[in-house]
Amino acid sequence: MAMIRGLIGVFTYLDDVLSAIVRLQQEKVAIQNVYSPTKRPEILEAMKTKPSRIRLVSLVAAILGGCSGLALASYAHLRWRLITSGKPILPWIPWVIIFFEVLILISVLSTVAALLIAGRIPRIHYAKGGYNPRFTEDRYGVEIYADPGTLDRARAIMNESGAEEVNEI
């Protein structure tokens, strides 16, 4: 089996990165990561990213959160009954507020947790692989891992697409 190694191409111009991504995909080279200094919808589009599942997590957490807020309030009122002249022990209308606040709280906490899991952070060894501090300044990076034959083709593609430099990882 051929040894797997990697390449990181550093780009200055956005259109060069996009062109490299498209050509690498045409050549069936799997792109591991594309680094950019800011969120660029063009890159996400070129990488054909699917809608994030974080949305689903937020929705489910919101429903569960709201229900758990109501459950907590009901439990508390059943454990410590405040019997006041004909008023219900479980007053649903004021609990809309508790429902709403806990819904938001649990949904937000779950959204952040989902972001951490999906974005694979926190990472201690973030600088391993092709990461370069210039990617948080003004450069783009395309990181690939493949067998040596494919890497040669990939290197050629990145150079032709206008890479400022292509380094081995």
Added chain:
Amino acid sequence: MEVESYKEINERILASLGRPSLLYRFVILLLFIGTLVGVTCWALQIARGLGIAGYVHPVYWIIYLTNFIFWIGIGHSGTLISAILYLFRAKWRTGISRSAEAMTIFCVFIAALFPVIHLGRSLIVYWLIPYPNQRTLWPNFQSPLMFDVFAVSTYFTVSLLFWYIGLVPDLAVIRDRSQGFRRKIYGLFSLGWTGNHRQWHHYGTAYLILAGLATPLVLSVHSVVSWDFALIVIPGYHDTVFAPYFVDGAIHSGLAMVLILLIPLRRIYKFEKFITLSDLESIGKAMIVTGLFIGYCYGMELFMAWYSGNRFEKDMVLFRLMGQYSPSYYLALICNIAAPMFLFSKRIRTNTKGLFTVAVFVIFGMWLERYFIVLGPMAQDFIPYNWGTYFPGIVESLITFGSVCFFFFLFSLFAKFLPSVSIAESKEDLKPLLRKARTGD
């Protein structure tokens, strides 16, 4: 925004994190001393009892409640500006959102201190948290005080996370340009962010969801705070207009505080290219709208007292207009409604000194508004036998002063150690470098 490259954005914003000047250190020291004065008074109050805070029957907690509403109100604008403007894709958000969000966090933190301060036994504040205990005693979830506990703690948590998530990519920028211990600290908080496409993709979705969840939350929290009063059957408190009235007041004061913070920040750190005059003008325009709505609410209070035919409401309004606390009412009218109307003039609206002056008036006026709303009905309710008078004493005034110093202390530290303008969003707003554009292909 008038910057030309990503590199320039990094350099200009990170320049604000340089070595602090002598003047900065002196200001920080003064603010710290001011904070200590407040803390000392609080300690004195705990040791000697609430009597030294000027509590007289039937008027309790006035300054502390006023401060609670005042600070939490200011805290609203930050997340509101940031979240709503993000949802509407308003470009003028970029320069101001980070500082406004930080302002929110500090304000809500300080606001949350006041209920603790006005508890005589501050150390048992945790009794408000619903947790299993040996007495099987649970809080009453019908009480607006419990609504407050849930609303404020949720708001603080959400605002903090919204702010922090927005900061992570910027912390990575600082990490990559730092050395030694500083690099370790920023590295720890940047969570190993690398800016790969997967991270940006999920980040974008999560940030949008957080903005979407934060927006109704902002509106709900101050409504809940207003219900602390509106659910009490006392003339002057028991009013259906309170929720929108409080929310609008909160936005009004928050916008004013954003101006008070951003105008000096922009000048000191030379952020004119990020926080443009046009951004400040937009805040000024928003203040005209909130000022007019405040005027409508004041008018509705007077109208409903007459139209309802309720003699207790009418007496309350007459007390507000002609009683011993009427100067605070008229001053609030001038500061909250008349002063922002000067912003109809483009000359004042596009002048930082003019904007700053109006903002100071509004902040002062909004504090007075909270003061007369809280104080009036408590000092004069249904029974003349129960009427009383109150004027702030030295202890509660110094605690208030300490809270102001603490707020500016926290904000000054923020401005020195974290980027007060979002680096990642500033880059997002900038047109990316294209070879096509460079070579004209």
